[in-house]
Amino acid sequence: MEKEILLTTVQDKLKAQFGEVLISSELLYDYPVFTIKSDSICDVVRFLYNDEELAFQYLTTLAGLHYPNNRGHELGVMYQLHNLPKNLRIRIKIFFSINHPVVPTITPVFSAANWMERQEFDFFGIIFSGHPNLKRILNMEDMTYHPMRKEYPLEDGTREDKDDKMFGR
Amino acid sequence: MSTIVKSSIDIVSAPQGIEGPGFFATRIDKVVGMARANSLWPLPFATSCCGIEFMATMASTYDLGRFGAERLSFSPRQADLLMVMGTIAKKMGPVLRQVYEQMAEPKWVLSMGACASSGGIFDTYSVLQGIDRIIPVDVYVPGCPPRPEQVLDGILQIQKLVENESIRRRDTPEYKQMLAKYGME
Numbered sequence: 001m002e003k004e005i006l007l008t009t010v011q012d013k014l015k016a017q018f019g020e021v022l023i024s025s026e027l028l029y030d031y032p033v034f035t036i037k038s039d040s041i042c043d044v045v046r047f048l049y050n051d052e053e054l055a056f057q058y059l060t061t062l063a064g065l066h067y068p069n070n071r072g073h074e075l076g077v078m079y080q081l082h083n084l085p086k087n088l089r090i091r092i093k094i095f096f097s098i099n100h101p102v103v104p105t106i107t108p109v110f111s112a113a114n115w116m117e118r119q120e121f122d123f124f125g126i127i128f129s130g131h132p133n134l135k136r137i138l139n140m141e142d143m144t145y146h147p148m149r150k151e152y153p154l155e156d157g158t159r160e161d162k163d164d165k166m167f168g169r
Numbered sequence: 170m171s172t173i174v175k176s177s178i179d180i181v182s183a184p185q186g187i188e189g190p191g192f193f194a195t196r197i198d199k200v201v202g203m204a205r206a207n208s209l210w211p212l213p214f215a216t217s218c219c220g221i222e223f224m225a226t227m228a229s230t231y232d233l234g235r236f237g238a239e240r241l242s243f244s245p246r247q248a249d250l251l252m253v254m255g256t257i258a259k260k261m262g263p264v265l266r267q268v269y270e271q272m273a274e275p276k277w278v279l280s281m282g283a284c285a286s287s288g289g290i291f292d293t294y295s296v297l298q299g300i301d302r303i304i305p306v307d308v309y310v311p312g313c314p315p316r317p318e319q320v321l322d323g324i325l326q327i328q329k330l331v332e333n334e335s336i337r338r339r340d341t342p343e344y345k346q347m348l349a350k351y352g353m354e
Contacts, residue, residue: 138260138295139259139260139295140259140260147294147295152294153294154292154293154294155292155293155294156288156292156293156294156296156298157294158298159288159292159298161287162292
């Protein structure tokens, strides 16, 4: 299936099934990208999973996003879905406010999302409602912040031997 | 008949003492120190590329066995020397500390490479900025990674420490104070 046809097919199917769920869709570097409303992510993923023609039954990856200047929609999650038999790939994005970072989990559809969603909770503080075990996965459990958010520095704050003069900062 | 050629390999010379026909008298701590220094059992705690360099140190070209340390102990309970080689993430910190606590006295620690000694290039929230924040360290080997010669030099430094320390170092007030600083006893 050509990329353009895939783009319009998914557009039409989502419109027919959910109405106004699609916010935008485009072909980005040869990759169909759909931005949808964050509340309906689980329903959309389940629909794409069960649809006989599209059958996106493999979750390639899932990642958190943070755009601090995108007021009201600072945080996001990106999902990459794959149809293995036909080798079709699409990307779905959702955006939501950093003040209320709660989105539905997709673990009922993809068990593989369990650890991925835990990672995004760990690094971005995104709360996946309905997740069976939402706790930190990679960082120390006593960590008090979500380190991949842009407002936090990369460096370890406890070092005393780093002189800014020597490091040109 | 072939003549027996004297080996050119140096072996450890006897400590200072009084020698006579049929006896040799010296101090017990000298003998114990010599024995300990030349039969160290290292525990390799290798987490990254320094561990690869350590493998070269163990292999035939550099051969740590020449210094009596070829017997690696993969159980902390039989190990004398903890060799920390590689980046220690903060999440690995409690594991490393437990390994150290499981080792029996007397014990020494060698920190190999920039990451184990100071965090190295990983100045980031997830990496421990030097293992001396959680366990005491005797010898630091700099480098990224250090060459096997440097590791051997570090082992020789450890051997010097082992030879010259009191045989019951753990009873000294300085040692207890040092452990207390790390919240151990």
